[in-house]
Amino acid sequence: MTAPLLTCMLLALAAGAGGAAEREPAQGLAQRVASLGKDKYGELVAQGYRIFTATPKHAYRYSGNALSCQSCHLDGGTRRDAAPLWAAWGQYPAYVAKRDRVVSFEERIQDCFRFSLNGLAPPLDSHEMRALVAYSHWLSQGEVVGANPPGRGFPSLARTGQDSDPQRGKAAFASQCAACHGAQGEGRRGADGAYLFPPLWGANSYNKGAGMHRTDLLAGFIKANMPLGNPTLSNQQALDIAAWIQLQERWPDPRKGLLQGLLDK
Numbered sequence: 001m002t003a004p005l006l007t008c009m010l011l012a013l014a015a016g017a018g019g020a021a022e023r024e025p026a027q028g029l030a031q032r033v034a035s036l037g038k039d040k041y042g043e044l045v046a047q048g049y050r051i052f053t054a055t056p057k058h059a060y061r062y063s064g065n066a067l068s069c070q071s072c073h074l075d076g077g078t079r080r081d082a083a084p085l086w087a088a089w090g091q092y093p094a095y096v097a098k099r100d101r102v103v104s105f106e107e108r109i110q111d112c113f114r115f116s117l118n119g120l121a122p123p124l125d126s127h128e129m130r131a132l133v134a135y136s137h138w139l140s141q142g143e144v145v146g147a148n149p150p151g152r153g154f155p156s157l158a159r160t161g162q163d164s165d166p167q168r169g170k171a172a173f174a175s176q177c178a179a180c181h182g183a184q185g186e187g188r189r190g191a192d193g194a195y196l197f198p199p200l201w202g203a204n205s206y207n208k209g210a211g212m213h214r215t216d217l218l219a220g221f222i223k224a225n226m227p228l229g230n231p232t233l234s235n236q237q238a239l240d241i242a243a244w245i246q247l248q249e250r251w252p253d254p255r256k257g258l259l260q261g262l263l264d265k
């Protein structure tokens with residue numbers, strides 16, 4: 001076993017131990033899904049859960065990279081400050097600046113397929129879309145429609161008064177992130193070939209049209225959630241690391257021509 005892999009497994013263990021209370025909902029969630037009724041609704045919700053947690057496998061028709069929805073929407077889309085589904089479902093239809101119009105919940109999911117998964121937008125009545133919507137609805141039971149609850153989305157970072165420094169970010173990335181995500185941000189696969197730790201850039205990660213490609217959202221996500229299980233970075237460190245990640249290669253924004261998209265950072 002290589003030293004980085006060992007470190008990585010130790011870190012993952014530490015993450016499990018340190019954040020036991022926080023990781024618990026995800027384990028409880030798998031059990032709740034397993035005990036769903038075997039009727040058509042229960043089956044659709046369970047399929048939504050499978051798609052959400054292993055998207056390349058269960059929504060391969062529309063997925064374009066190695067990421068799953070859960071790579072960013074942590075713990076099956078239940079974790080606060082990691083854009084949880086239960087907080088999102090009752091807030092649509094809503095105005096979305098990216099499309100400059102009011103969009104449905106389904107259309108919002110389509111955008112994550114196109115940009116975050118660098119794939120294709122599933123048709124609104126596709127099985128995959130209906131499963132994801134049923135799963136989101138199930139997670140949202142008891143939430144108040146239109147209430148915009150705390151914990152929704154990714155937290156934004158207060159300005160630090162200092163410019164972010166990608167070189168400092170590079171060093172922090174090497175010490176805080178590379179053990180799990182790889183020195184080149186390439187992620188790490190398990191024995192079965194599926195990713196244990198998702199790629200942060202390169203051909204298998206999100207494209208330049210994705211929300212994560214915005215420094216403020218990426219830094220907010222990192223600050224609230226990474227290193228996984230032990231998020232202890234300062235605002236400045238999160239911004240520096242985000243600035244370093246922004247400099248790396250990834251697929252262009254599909255809304256732009258290929259050439260313009262490639263030249264664009």
Ligand code: HEC
Pocket residue numbers: 052055067068069070071072073083084085087088091108109112113116117132152153154206210211212217
């Ligand atoms: C690369 C990271 C990433 C992946 C993978 C990803 N998303 Fe997202 N998603 C985001 C970001 C960033 C936002 C915007 C959050 C914000 O505005 O605070 C978002 C927003 C959303 C929202 C709206 C949240 C809200 O509160 O309004 C939904 C619903 C959603 N995603 C569903 C999905 C689904 C379903 C998948 C898998 C098919 C997926 N996402 C995959 C990053 C991702």
Ligand code: HEC
Pocket residue numbers: 011012015067070071072074075173176177178179180181196197198199200205212221222226227228233241
């Ligand atoms: C203990 C291992 C571990 C460490 C250390 C870690 N991460 Fe992660 N990270 C993960 C896992 C696992 C996921 C995906 C969550 C899931 O699938 O449940 C993830 C997801 C992400 C994502 C969203 C998905 C993607 O591919 O873009 C980003 C961005 C990210 N991490 C950045 C970082 C940064 C920056 C650091 C260092 C500050 C870091 N991570 C440290 C394990 C780790």
